[in-house]
Amino acid sequence: MAVTAPPATAGLGRAAATGVRSRRERRKRTNPLLVALFVLPSLAIYVLFMVYPFIGTIHLSFTNWDGFAPTKELIGLDNYRVMINDPEFWEALSHNLIWAVIGTAAPIIIGLPIAILLWSGSRFRLAFRTMYFLPVILPSVVIGIIWGWIYNPIFGVINAILEGVGLGDFATGWLGNADTALIGVLIAAIWATFGMVVVMFLAGLQGIDMNLVDAARVDGANAWQRTRHVLLPGIAPIFTFVFTITLVGAFSVFDIVYVLTQGGPGTATEVLAGYSYKMAFGRNYAGYGAAVSMVIAILSLVLAVLFLRLRERSRTNG
Amino acid sequence: MAEREMQVATVPSVRPVRTRRMLFSVGKYLFLAFWAAICVLPFVLVLSTALKDPDLSTGNPFQLFSSFRPDNFVDAWTLGNFGRYFVNTLVIMIPTVLGVVVLASMTGYALARFEFPGRTALFYLFILGLMVPFFALMIPLYYNLKDYGLLNTPLAVILPSIAGAGGTGLPLGVFLMRAFFLDLPNELADAARVDGCGEWDVFRRVMAPLAKPGASALAILTFLSAWNTFLLPLLYLQGENNRTLATGLLLFTGGRTRELELTAAATLIMLAPVVIFFMLFQKQFITGLTSGAVKG
Numbered sequence: 001m002a003v004t005a006p007p008a009t010a011g012l013g014r015a016a017a018t019g020v021r022s023r024r025e026r027r028k029r030t031n032p033l034l035v036a037l038f039v040l041p042s043l044a045i046y047v048l049f050m051v052y053p054f055i056g057t058i059h060l061s062f063t064n065w066d067g068f069a070p071t072k073e074l075i076g077l078d079n080y081r082v083m084i085n086d087p088e089f090w091e092a093l094s095h096n097l098i099w100a101v102i103g104t105a106a107p108i109i110i111g112l113p114i115a116i117l118l119w120s121g122s123r124f125r126l127a128f129r130t131m132y133f134l135p136v137i138l139p140s141v142v143i144g145i146i147w148g149w150i151y152n153p154i155f156g157v158i159n160a161i162l163e164g165v166g167l168g169d170f171a172t173g174w175l176g177n178a179d180t181a182l183i184g185v186l187i188a189a190i191w192a193t194f195g196m197v198v199v200m201f202l203a204g205l206q207g208i209d210m211n212l213v214d215a216a217r218v219d220g221a222n223a224w225q226r227t228r229h230v231l232l233p234g235i236a237p238i239f240t241f242v243f244t245i246t247l248v249g250a251f252s253v254f255d256i257v258y259v260l261t262q263g264g265p266g267t268a269t270e271v272l273a274g275y276s277y278k279m280a281f282g283r284n285y286a287g288y289g290a291a292v293s294m295v296i297a298i299l300s301l302v303l304a305v306l307f308l309r310l311r312e313r314s315r316t317n318g
Numbered sequence: 319m320a321e322r323e324m325q326v327a328t329v330p331s332v333r334p335v336r337t338r339r340m341l342f343s344v345g346k347y348l349f350l351a352f353w354a355a356i357c358v359l360p361f362v363l364v365l366s367t368a369l370k371d372p373d374l375s376t377g378n379p380f381q382l383f384s385s386f387r388p389d390n391f392v393d394a395w396t397l398g399n400f401g402r403y404f405v406n407t408l409v410i411m412i413p414t415v416l417g418v419v420v421l422a423s424m425t426g427y428a429l430a431r432f433e434f435p436g437r438t439a440l441f442y443l444f445i446l447g448l449m450v451p452f453f454a455l456m457i458p459l460y461y462n463l464k465d466y467g468l469l470n471t472p473l474a475v476i477l478p479s480i481a482g483a484g485g486t487g488l489p490l491g492v493f494l495m496r497a498f499f500l501d502l503p504n505e506l507a508d509a510a511r512v513d514g515c516g517e518w519d520v521f522r523r524v525m526a527p528l529a530k531p532g533a534s535a536l537a538i539l540t541f542l543s544a545w546n547t548f549l550l551p552l553l554y555l556q557g558e559n560n561r562t563l564a565t566g567l568l569l570f571t572g573g574r575t576r577e578l579e580l581t582a583a584a585t586l587i588m589l590a591p592v593v594i595f596f597m598l599f600q601k602q603f604i605t606g607l608t609s610g611a612v613k614g
Contacts, residue, residue, distance in 0.1 A: 030517070038432065133604070146585070150363075248449070281457075
């Protein structure tokens with residue numbers, strides 16, 4: 001059997017002794033050839049297909065390259081200057097910001113109570129978890145197709161429900177209407193992510209020391225107080241994590257928008273990633289598209305660093 | 319008198335508590351079931367539509383399972399060229415999963431167990447990949463792949479996916495596997511060395527088998543993202559014969575506004591492997607997806 005790790009308690013004295021010895025041994029450098037064998041293949045692929053194109057984006061964002069010209073002419077910060085005065089860029093960014101606020105808050109607001117209820121004891125817990133998680137594993141194309149149907153003005157479920165309850169006047173082509181398209185796409189995205197949030201919070205809750213919960217109960221804390229003062233602090237690191245990945249994700253959302261609306265109608269659901277795609281591959285402004293991409297990259301990196309900081313702080317406090 | 323008062327006071331207080339508990343319990347299950355229904359009903363709708371007769375498919379969506387026509391799957395499969403897309407998707411998915419698991423295990427092991435200069439810097443270099451969104455590579459990568467002669471070949475999706483452009487890949491893999499190897503006890507490796515094992519055998523025969531739970535979680539995550547990846551093939555794998563299920567499905571549904579039953583059947587063709595896989599390996603799925611949140 002593979003899983004036959006020696007029990008931790010066996011021969012503590014010896015384990016400590018070998019621990020010391022292996023630490024001394026480990027200070028000895030590993031044979032460089034061996035290191036190369038283990039590291040270089042990964043590093044080569046990673047550098048060639050991640051690091052190099054990333055540097056390429058930084059470089060392109062300072063050029064006015066059209067994707068074809070043999071040379072790339074440097075134009076300094078011109079792309080960024082144009083961007084500041086580009087209303088379509090600002091509109092796309094504003095949609096990402098809306099996405100960041102609603103797309104982060106809604107899955108947490110829906111997912112956290114579900115996770116706490118499941119954790120606090122529920123029949124069919126596994127069955128519930130499986131059902132919540134199903135949308136999470138779906139390909140974005142499928143999410144798009146399903147929700148395209150749900151919103152369909154002719155045979156869509158939403159309009160059928162509205163007509164069924166006598167609110168037929170509100171029926172509309174949800175994705176074709178500039179007022180409802182963005183929120184429509186967002187709802188599809190929230191549907192596809194809140195199960196992930198449930199599962200993550202559940203994993204975090206399962207790590208909470210039950211003695212703390214029992215102690216709080218003995219001390220007379222009611223369910224709300226126990227949640228507020230024991231559970232929520234216990235899952236604070238998960239909270240930060242969920243917060244960060246959904247926030248970062250909000251600035252690079254693309255697939256579901258592309259499948260559902262392609263940024264339309266007009267620019268009603270245009271997001272930064274889609275705008276970058278359109279500029280670079282639709283209109284051959286590779287340089288400008290790269291500059292828009294850099295905005296996505298910088299926002300993501302800033303948020304990720306902020307997250308690491310927050311986590312460091314919560315660790316030193318805890 | 320005091321005793322009687324206490325009895326009077328305690329007896330009625332029991333029932334409200336019990337009814338309140340009952341109400342809470344009913345409310346709880348209603349709440350849980352409501353969201354479960356929201357998650358599951360769209361699947362039911364797709365399945366029901368996929369089995370409908372062509373002239374009923376765009377009718378009332380609430381007439382679930384009003385007809386039974388499994389031929390829709392055959393029609394969608396042949397009409398939509400899904401056999402080809404299926405093979406194309408496998409040709410991308412299998413090397414990606416193998417590549418990520420093998421390479422990430424080796425590099426994660428080296429970062430956890432070997433002693434060499436620049437080890438920490440290398441770790442951070444890989445971790446950085448977790449924070450760089452695909453759009454920060456998308457445009458130059460297109461022209462790089464063109465220069466390398468890889469554009470519109472399976473490698474144009476496989477290699478960037480292994481590198482981590484699709485979101486998982488080596489950055490996540492190296493992170494997970496390093497953490498896994500750090501947690502393993504030293505004693506076994508040392509014992510194998512005493513028995514005369516070379517470093518390669520220590521990795522291959524002793525440590526790698528112990529890391530199987532981590533590797534299988536990573537494999538399943540990579541499978542999921544390789545199966546679902548959309549923008550990579552959309553950009554780098556163009557042309558009818560190169561389409562994957564994701565891009566092929568989009569094309570197939572894009573032209574169809576009436577034949578909903580075929581769209582639904584095609585959607586299920588793409589969906590089935592993922593859902594079956596998920597049901598079989600739910601534990602690994604969830605360990606893999608939550609490991610970043612709980613560990614690290």
